[in-house]
Amino acid sequence: MNPKDLKDILLALEMADVREFSLKTAEYDLNIKRGAEAPVYVQSSMQPVQMQPVQGSAQVQAAPAQASAQAAQVQPPAAEAAAPAAPTPTPGTPVKAPIVGTFYTSSSPDAPAYVKVGDSVAAGQILCIIEAMKLMNEIEAETAGTLREILVKNGEPVEYGQTLFIIE
Structure with a gap:
């Protein structure tokens, strides 16, 4: 799966307002969850690819169907990892x-x-x-x-x- 294919999947899921998506192929087990305050991760036996979240935070995990000890984990930039300040709750x-x-x-x-x-x-x-x-x-x-x-x-x-x- 190349970065363009993954980006196209993320865009289609955003347009359909899908919160959770799974795809299994011979090469990948792909799980996507939108709306969580979580960093973006991509794991694969192929060349690691870092994806930017599509509108808000998203979590993307892709692992090869055959487990590999060489799987790479890509961390998001430090700016994305910083949590935004929580709004002040309204009394009531x-x-x-x-x-x-x-x-x-x-x-x-x-x-x-x-x-x-x-x-x-x-x-x-x-x-x-x-x-x-x-x-x-x-x-x-x-x-x-x-x-x-x-x-x-x-x-x-x-x-x-x-x-x-x-x-x-």
């Missing part, structure tokens, strides 16, 4: 995603959002919908309070445990 109670899926602020594109910043919410009130495998899952507030922050945009994918809202 976080509402986290109970499942992986797509975040929606309303029941349909033409319907008004369930809640907006500054709204008073009651325990059990619907805050959003997360679509997972064509099932619409209503996410409810666990506590009453005022909605201080919405941390996800309509239509964005969300991960399990990702903070969606802050209720104060």
Whole structure:
């Protein structure tokens, strides 16, 4: 696999918003994971190639199908290895995603959002919908309070445990 082929794969995965990808050939076992705060690694029995992450951080591991003691590991430049400063958390109670899926602020594109910043919410009130495998899952507030922050945009994918809202 040459660097251009790997770059083309990474670009196609970014355009399709694929987070994890595996490819096995006679020469390689290729595993790609996007979105992790991890350095970029490439291992191969052929000439090592260093790839730059495509939008955000990504982890790429490629190892020959026949294990080789001569496999090379390429480390990213020191500038990429430095972790960015964590944002200051907003005080309040976080509402986290109970499942992986797509975040929606309303029941349909033409319907008004369930809640907006500054709204008073009651325990059990619907805050959003997360679509997972064509099932619409209503996410409810666990506590009453005022909605201080919405941390996800309509239509964005969300991960399990990702903070969606802050209720104060």
